[in-house]
Amino acid sequence: MKKIVTILGARPQFVKAAVLSRIIKEYQQIEEVIVHTGQHFDQNMSDVFFYEMEIPKPKYNLHINRLGHAGMTGQMLIGIEKILLKEQPSAVIVYGDTNSTLAGVIAAKKLGIKVIHIEAGLRSFNMNMPEEINRIATDAISDLLLCPTDVGVANLKKEGINSSNKVVKSGDIMKDAVAYYSQMANEKSTLCKDLRLEKDNFVLATIHRQDNTNSISNLKSIFSGLDQISKTCSVIMPLHPRTKIALEANSIKTAVTTIAPVGYFDMLSLLNNCKLVITDSGGLQKESYYNKKHCIIVREETEWIELVENGFAKTVGSNSLKLVEAFDYFKSKTSDFSKNLYGENVGEKMYAEILKQVL
Template sequence: MKIITILGARPQFIKAAPVSRVLREKHTELIVHTGQHYDSNMSDIFFEELNIPKPDYYLRVGSGNHGKQTGEMLEKIEEIVVAENPDYVMVYGDTNSTLAGALVAAKLHVPVIHIEAGLRSFNKKMPEEVNRIMTDHVSEFLFCPTDTAVHNLKNENITHNVFNIGDVMYDAVLYNKELAEEKSTILSEHGLDKKGYHLITIHRAENTDDVQNMNNILEAFSKIEEVKVWPIHPRTKHKLAGYGLDLDSIPNLKVIDPVGYLDMLTLEANALKIVTDSGGVQKEAYFMKVPCVTVREQTEWVETLEEDANILVGTDVGKLLDAVRKEVSPSYRDAFGDGHASEKIVELIEKR
């Protein structure tokens, strides 16, 4: 088979690594990197650490409004798909890169493989929600990470070629966890003690595009006494500067540049708690058995909410502080498969 894989953002590089490893044993894969994440700390380092082959095409689309960004991707991806004539186009998750790849393939009658299909937050104000719904409805193969995702698709009358194969991010974590412990020096670099800090990641538009939300989040952070480590997303940094919000006044806050995958796994595994608005980080916290506090009103990863393994707080200062301070002891069941999702994906495509 000849498959074109569309990637564009940090979480997609992580998800693609284990699948590409299995796929390339027998088949041809061409990687198209849209450049949606273009900072070297958000892109290049992941290809290097995860041993993902260098992209065959790099579109350098960069940031921009949704229409401009997606439109430029549509034009450039279409040229590649027409020229390469693949058997399938494979997309991951819920970014603008995902939607652009799926739309191009569907209009050119190339079957779409959607990995991480069926997720729903039921909040269409999130651009990711619109992207994932539209992608699911034009896909030929829908590989779901959980039973909940399969159920969501059934509710939308999508039942053909729908499979719960587990979560490819779990594959990646299991494969790279020991490597991270061996190679990462991020804790010593920043003078961090194991289980001596909270890890923060904030980047979702619903938070960063709302100055009041960011004010509330920073107010809560200023009242958390323990050490806090924040690998800050470039977009978040830009937004905070535009709002004139100062991080220097927050006690015990270490703001650092974005980190690679191995360093991020190390930071997650050794944190007291993780405070995030990222879907991927919610899951990685669950995989690492580290309690999570999610700065959103909904989550597509409802399995993580059991036994307060993950607590939704929105941007309410009091709820955020209470959740960070709450003592929890979740049991963490195997809700995301057995760590062999990648092999199952390739086997199912081959069979059909």
């Protein structure tokens, strides 16, 4: 049986991998070996996902975290190379745009192993984002690029990557995850009940991007806007460890209700029950759409431009005034969320393309 190695390191990657791992297990045509780099190491941002979503337990965990970009990527490269030499896979699968993604693709290609990049072609066109550098580098050397949208395909074409055998529009695998796990979340999560949150009567917020957490002015402005919103509507924020450190280091107090990071089922429950979403997360923008919620993006740009173009989201940067204005705009707005922006049966399509590379 042919073997693939899947490289994971961060929460969104666990969610996406759950879909594909389930399909791989069902068909039993490929052996999958999962490597967890340890990039997200908090239990509620890592271990709980494997347990809740019934993802096969990683065969390897490199426990690499709390380092700068160079140190983290370098240590991951060393660790992943050793595993690939031992496992001798036919291909490596990487997801998204993290340091784990970049380390996985470089380690594999240096050893002459094929690489499949899921969520290829996304661009923010902001080279100050570490994720943008990771995306461009990963797409440039991967063997199969599975793009979630036509925009992703077009971005690659502009960069000279347009082979029909290499670039495939597959749709967004996150859509499959939300569809599959939403009912389980409704049955298993008690978080909204525990927090006494009434449906459509609170805002769900997450902040974690370095552009926001590493800038005192950005952080203060964002939380100033959130505090203003909280005067009329409760704001609930699962607090990312990086954001918690930044708030404490800069003595920033907030009226926002902060809670510990949550597992996927609890996050889906929050999404299903909230009024709208405020975030700088790429994945949560789409999860908001799949849960029929408007989204305010606390960044100057988004890779998921179709959400903005179709009126489901707004970008406001770190400007507190624009943040409050967007909340006032969306709080009573209704939209038709039935439009199919991101495909159907995405996991199955991806699996079929992966088989072509592996078998």
